[in-house]
Amino acid sequence: MGNATGVETTGPFGDRFAEILTEEALSFLADLHRAFDGRRLELLALRKEREAALAAGATFGFLPETRDVREAEWRVAEPAPGLEDRRVEITGPTDAKMTINALNSGAKVWLADHEDANTPLWQNVVEGQLNLRDAIAGSLSYTSPEGKRYTLGEGPRPTIVMRPRGWHLPEKHILVDGAPSSGSLTDFGLYFFHNHLATRPYFYLPKMESHLEARLWNDVFAFAEERFGRPTGTIRATVLIETFPAAFEMEEILYELREHSAGLNAGRWDYMFSVIKKFRTRGRDFLLPDRNTVTMTVPFMRAYTELLVRTCHKRGAHAIGGMAAFIPSRRDPGVNRVALEKVGADKRREAGDGFDGSWVAHPDLVPVCREIFDGVLRDRPNQLDRLREDVSVTAEDLLAVGATPGRRTEEGLRNAVSVGVQYLDAWLKGTGAVAINNMMEDAATAEISRSQVWQWLHNDVALDDTGERVTRELVERIADEELAGLGGDLGAARELFMEVAVADDFVDFLTIPAYERMP
Known part of the structure; x- marks a missing residue:
């Protein structure tokens, strides 16, 4: 294991961990921490200030101080290689079995998840990085306890887009100058350090609440590119719009990341959580009915997704749909039929609304999503030409939580x-x-x-x-x-x-x- 100045690793030393936790990699993490962790903590404090204001009766709206950004003419960078066509994206954690199944699934993109589909168990943090590096090198294999062997197929593989942890989570097993490092910077830093020459370093960015947090990520990307002599825009990032505050700053978030932007994603489940969290003390105007009855067609959720597509395509960015929670069953035909029907309906709505692709969580759902988007896209890689100028969403539309039936x-x-x-x-x-x-x-x-x-x-x-x-x-x-x-x-x-x-x-x-x- 590496011995970088000022860095202490406190987690157990597993097999091959030294291949990831090298002195050079840990030195890079230390540099990231020293350059950016102070700003990260300041931005987390700003979240607390906003929460206090909301509890005192404040609300959300489109920011008057960034009106010029919303009214100006600008576009994000052209789609990066491997991200032109994103009609079906599979998501999942980076354990060896899931990594292989995802890369053999036939999807266009794999969201390699170190966040919500993963847990930050120290073993997962480091072994996930090993699995990604081995997969990129084409050497990853896995044998289950039952003796079944999994290997990477020979055909085309999805583009890997890695999702690090959100700004709020620390990595307690890596201390820099005595302080826990950022989970975000740890996940990003280790993946970029070990893979930026072997593959395109693309990322999904979770849980952001403002364009200032996007600006911090953009500065991190610029720092990494300059440090390793990579051209500006080598790194690309898709931002999950999965917090209520971020829904009011979509254009500003794209603007902050524009040279590094790969679009926005409708992170629907965290978005619903954020709606509840932000207005949890505000009474009946923000009470939702039973979780499983709040569909993507209710007014405040529909406003959010339509605004996302409109915003992205106005700025030349991809709009990626969210996850349908239903999963198929290979053992129960009835469960399987319902899952395929529910997922199919969800993806047809997204494709019809202008999304450029969508998420699935199981390899058996890849063909369902692909067939639906094939039918809409035909020979086009995306729907960026559908500007959705018919969409007009106000702050009041986004705030209409109390109108949800149920x-x-x-x-x-x-x-x-x-x-x-x-x-x-x-x-x-x-x-x-x-x-x-x-x-x-x-x-x-x-x-x-x-x-x-x-x-x-x-x-x-x-x-x-x-x-x-x-x-x-x-x-x-x-x-x-x-x-x-x-x-x-x-x-x-x-x-x-x-x-x-x-x-x-x-x-x-x-x-x-x-x-x-x-x-």
């Missing part, structure tokens, strides 16, 4: 508690993407579950079907009843869920206290 029910509350606890149990054990009730759950959907419970509890909601008020005692009883039918020791996950779902203080991200419990 009910708040005991079944919805039970689902939120059960899914939240089951997911956290898997997360604490090192798995970040989990199939629960034929749905793909990751950190984003777990966040919706626990934040909705918190909002209902702290806004004195009475369930529409039973009339019972949501109290801590009711949530505790439901947790006991739901967990009794699951089996296994879920005590640690239950304790964590209660901490993030019913405590007086709202924790910004459930992954923060979860990470503190992780070795």
Whole structure:
């Protein structure tokens, strides 16, 4: 393992870790930390200031101070090699099996996820980097405990787009000058350092809340390109518009990253979580019904996605659709049929709205998404020529959360508690993407579950079907009843869920206290 000045690694030393944690790589991480971590912490403090203002009655709107950016004529860089055609993107964590399956899937792009579909278990952090480097070199293989062997196919492979952790998460196993490093800078830095010459360094950027945070990423990219003598624009980034504040700054985010921009993505599940989180204390005008009844066709979600397509194509950027949570089953034809129908309907809506491609979470869904986008794109690589000038979305449209139809029910509350606890149990054990009730759950959907419970509890909601008020005692009883039918020791996950779902203080991200419990 490397010995860079001022850098200490505290995680256990696994097989081949020295290939990733070299002295040169750790020195690069230290340089990134010293150059940018202070600004990262300042921007996180600005988030807290905005939250305080919202709690005091403020709201969101398009920024008057950036009006000139929105009204000026400019475009992002032309699509980068390997990102011209993104009609189907597969997502998943970077364990060896998923890496191989994703690269053999036939998708155009693989989102190699070190964020919501992953957990920052130290082993995952480093082994994921090893798997990516081996896959890029064409040498990755995997043999399951049952003896099944997985190898990379010979055909064309998807373009790899790596997603680092968000600005809010630290990497506690790498200390720079005694302070934990940024999870974002760690994931970005290790991937770029080891692969920028062997493949195109492309990234998905999660959880940003302002164009100032995009500016920080742009400066990080420029620093890395200059450090290693790469041309400006070598790095490209697609930003997930998955926080409520970012929806009001889409153009500004594209502008900040314009030479490095590869477009925007509709990160729908985190977006819904962010809506709940930002207005969690504001009463009935921002209460949502049961999680699974809030579809992409409800007014405030439709406004957000249509504005995203309009904004992207106005500036020459790709608009990428989001994840449908339904997953197919190779064992149950009925479940499989429903999943394919639901996913197909979702992708037809996105293709019809002008998106240039969309996400799937399972290789069996790649053909479904590809067929639908093939039918719309035909021989074109994208829909950048569809400017959607018919779309006009106001701040009031984005804020129309209270107009969402639906009910708040005991079944919805039970689902939120059960899914939240089951997911956290898997997360604490090192798995970040989990199939629960034929749905793909990751950190984003777990966040919706626990934040909705918190909002209902702290806004004195009475369930529409039973009339019972949501109290801590009711949530505790439901947790006991739901967990009794699951089996296994879920005590640690239950304790964590209660901490993030019913405590007086709202924790910004459930992954923060979860990470503190992780070795």
